[in-house]
Amino acid sequence: MLIRLHQQGRLSAVARDYQDGAHVELHRHDEAQFLYAARGLMRLVTAAGAWVIPPTQAVWIPPGVEHQIFMSGQVEMRTLFIAAEAAPATLDGCCVLAVSPLLRELILRAIQLEEVETGEHRVLVQRLILHEIAALEHMPLHLPLPDDRRLRSICLALLQAPEQGRTLDDWGLEVGASSRTLARLFARELGMSFNDWRQQLRLTEALPRLLAGQSVQRVATDLGYGSGRAFSAMFRRLLGENPREYVASLGQLATLEKE
Template sequence: MLIRLHQQGRMSAVARDYEDGAHVERHLHEEAQFLYAARGLMRLVTAAGAWVIPPTQAVWIPPGVEHQIFMSGQVEMRTLFIAAEVAPATLDECCVLAVSPLLRELILRAIQLEDPDAVEHRALVQRLILLEIAALERMPLHLPLPEDRRLRAICLALLQAPEQDRTLEDWGLEVGASSRTLARLFARDLGMSFNDWRQQLRLTEALPRLLSGQSVQKVAVDLGYGSGRAFSAMFRRLLGKNPKEYVASLGQLATLEKDVSGACGSEFIRE
């Protein structure tokens, strides 16, 4: 069910539950979409790449961007649809955002404001939502995909087996380009080095495995790291916490979110 957040239709909210493995087919919206994972992990895929959205985090999708969504675990999705004319101008591309406690409360509060006479209150809450979204920290959970056929062959092969540790020189022999040419193409087309892209891939692969309960050591070995320590160092460098701390913090936030949602009764209607 669509839950309107104010009468002019500039912002609306949807709450849906999905089973593990569910897939939302390719589609697009006229509005911007703030896609929030109250529980479970989602993967957003567009022609430009893929984004991993851990529980209690969100992804921003600009208007008109065709996308599909894959669910990992039991997913509780909460979405804000925001009219293009009021969407934050700084958010002009898909990105994963670290949702603040204040924003989570504001979303819940906005849904509670169903009284048609609460126009001023509703407008203030919506304004705060937009300001808070614009100020959220971006997280390095984007995996861009190239158009160049040589880079694409490398990236698709690594997506199939992210643990591979072949060098750029090795890949060059396979795709028919020098390592220097490939390095230049990675920087030009993807804005990062080959090693950075591979680390990004391994990070996005690690999150669903860690959240499913796999040990840090097992995930590290499966993704091609010689030790759990090396994997944890990479994880901390990109996300600011080691894997155990990060997963524990997400669990605490998810528990808090569940408690707050339950206190709201039927304000969120599941579909």
Template sequence: MAISIVTHTQFNWNCDFPTPARPVTMSGRNLQADDTLLPHSHPWGQVTYALEGVMRVTANNSSWIVPPLRAIWIAPDVEHAITVLENARLRPLCVHADRSPFAGTECQVLEVSDLLRELIVALEQHDQHEQSAREALLGELILDELARSATRPIRVPLPEDKRLKALCAALIAEPGAEHTLKDWAAQVGASERTLARLFERELGMGFGQWRQQVRLAHAAPMIANGTPLLVVAQELGYTSQSAFSAMFKKTFGCSPSAFFADQ
């Protein structure tokens, strides 16, 4: 399938910029798998969220895979890009910089509560170019709920070195690949020792830990969509469902089924 480039202007076709009097607005568009929103930034914050579908968000030298039970907070002026992995109903919230629910420029992975989802759906029903008292109340409730949202440590840091970039891009595209670091070294034109050193220096972790983060990121939307754990484990390169579940529990402190039980 050919990749379709969606410009920032096209994406915000029905969005008014947030203001102090109207701190939360919504932009929205239905996009197809492989549509790409090129790197851009804006002076307001953004809660990147899709009512349906899965997307990959890249910002601050990191990447996140985002299913409907998750959202990404992107601070004002932070450059970011979006790639749609499954047909998506994108409904990002634009938040005035003065009302940012999180301090700093770090992106945050948010759990989307039932209440937050319903508030977003309710906000979508309003004419996005017309203010109303009800819209103002919804905006304030959304800001309050965002600040209360639980965050999750699902983050895939990205490198600068071109050899490491090639390796990481290949693994993100195919997280179940079983190549060793030595195998990758032969493909990207660097020694195994050099790649190991680059992982620690640029990404702050070893190859195995980074690959585990990638697999976790891909696992979230698969589990959320009801894919059996055995299938998830097989597609992500684990020898068994129990091996995958053990890794998941070590990272999050609970089993995959418990983690998603209340979603």
């Protein structure tokens, strides 16, 4: 499905709600898309990789990028479609962005103003939205996928079982390459080490489980961590909060959205 902008505007705001497990099939837009959920968790998948989008974050999708979206929990999607010529020049690829409280309110206001075809108020809100988007912090919630067949087989196997603890030496024996060759390929194709990629994978797997109410210890065990403390240390290093603080902040956000 293709959603287009109003002819007289640079930005269009759309509100849609989805049930748990809903799937938006592979599609693309002529415009850039700023995909944000006031509630629930989304996974964006493209040919280049996957991104997980909790309620406090959004994902930027450049014009023309084919993508599909998977919903976890009840999702209240609040999304912006932005004309290519109005998109911030710094955002040239898909990325997860930390949504500021101001931008969250601006998105909700833009949706309210969507029925107004013209007006200075709407123009000012749109202009401020674009400035806010350009200044957002990038979040480490991207899981890139490689082209090399050996790396891809490793990554796909870990996607099926992220708790696996095999080393690069172990994987090398399975795919027919030395650990040094695999390490070099990870750095060249994905821009990160094998351990960093596996850590990113486990983080993206942990978020929907935590938001579904699973305990930190259970999530840590299921994802191959020796202790909840080790898992929490990884979580804090990447997202700036421990798992319990992060989930609690999302609960507070959901309460504010309903008020």
